[in-house]
Amino acid sequence: MHQLAKRVFYAEYIKCLETKKPFYLSIPEDVVCKHCEQQYKFTCSHMINVDHDLTKYFDKIYLEKHHNGFIADVLLQSERNGILFVEFAVTHRCEEEKLNSGIRILEYTISEEFDINSIKAHKFRSNDYKIQLHNFRSRAQKQSIHNKNCKQLINVFLISNNQKAILHEIKANIDMKSQIRGNPPYVEVLGIKYGNKQAQTLLFIKKVREANFNKIPIKNCYLCKFHGINGVDNAVFCKLKKLPTPSNAAADCGKYSPMKSMEECVALDAKNEEAARKFKPRNMMRRRSSWSQNY
Structure with a gap:
């Protein structure tokens, strides 16, 4: 199962790079809504899911790549955005030493073959209990996310x-x-x-x-x-x-x-x-x- 997951991910990600299709990671982020800033002189904070196309951040992919004394199941890399480990947990989770290394890690728990469908759909959702993000930094954005359903x-x-x-x-x-x-x-x-x-x-x-x-x-x-x-x-x-x-x-x-x-x-x-x-x-x-x- 572990081998299947990382090889399917590698093949699907390569396909996305070649066909210029997105592979999304959806992350909940703090966003400061500035819609009322001019009229009412205040802003308010919201938590929204933001889709990040990983192929826009990382244009290289490697299987079982060594980096800083660790071996990644899959390593994504670019000159501008550095390194991301994609780890697939089947029988055991990432070791503490790797998690404490400061390297960004996306850890996906696989318990059955059905879980591979998220890889084939080209979208990971961080609010999925099977996904854990480690060493990611949350950056508050300031934008107008106001809509007609706002109850403020x-x-x-x-x-x-x-x-x-x-x-x-x-x-x-x-x-x-x-x-x-x-x-x-x-x-x-x-x-x-x-x-x-x-x-x-x-x-x-x-x-x-x-x-x-x-x-x-x-x-x-x-x-x-x-x-x-x-x-x-x-x-x-x-x-x-x-x-x-x-x-x-x-x-x-x-x-x-x-x-x-x-x-x-x-x-x-x-x-x-x-x-x-x-x-x-x-x-x-x-x-x-x-x-x-x-x-």
Whole structure:
């Protein structure tokens, strides 16, 4: 079986070289997608299978060739790309000394004659459990691999003309302008959406306060000195109304009173959290279903 495998590989590879047909090795590689780099200012990483035509890398082939004290079942070589050992394991795997030599090795396990069909098909897939790659270097590529099925979500922070704020989720595979209603005066792309609802709420609060202290027109309950701890489903508890309310209610509130510094905001947050630990009103939990789910 061992002799059959390496001689079939040798004959098929020679045939590919002579007829200029490919002999593929499919390798999973890290690819950095740059499709959203210009519009959204971020890239994302993906693992994709890349087909490499071995005949483009190695134009010489030898059976049972000696190299650096080792004997390869099949040795592929070129002046530009060096050496690749192709080893066929039937009764035993490559010895540790050969694997630790630093030489690139493609090891293919043969357990039955059917396994030779991959050789005749001129394609090895490295995700096949029968194939092991040793001493190969993975090089991250940067290219646009975006497609219409991309499910990446992006966070965009918006402030409208009426000074209300929203943390908006948009799809990376659709133009941003078509996903945003109206013409908001302030739009900030925050990058890939991550974290649970609590993390998203904290991000929203952070951006609201940053915008305010950067002199961007905004009114929000998270800036008001009368806001309490976050209510159920992220509503803000208003100490004046004694009720949870959407944070954008501040835009229409006659008693809105914004804090004057980030330090004041942080101090109020700590005070609210301390109060919440001491007092958990049961009637608030009973009213959960009727509370607003808006920030």
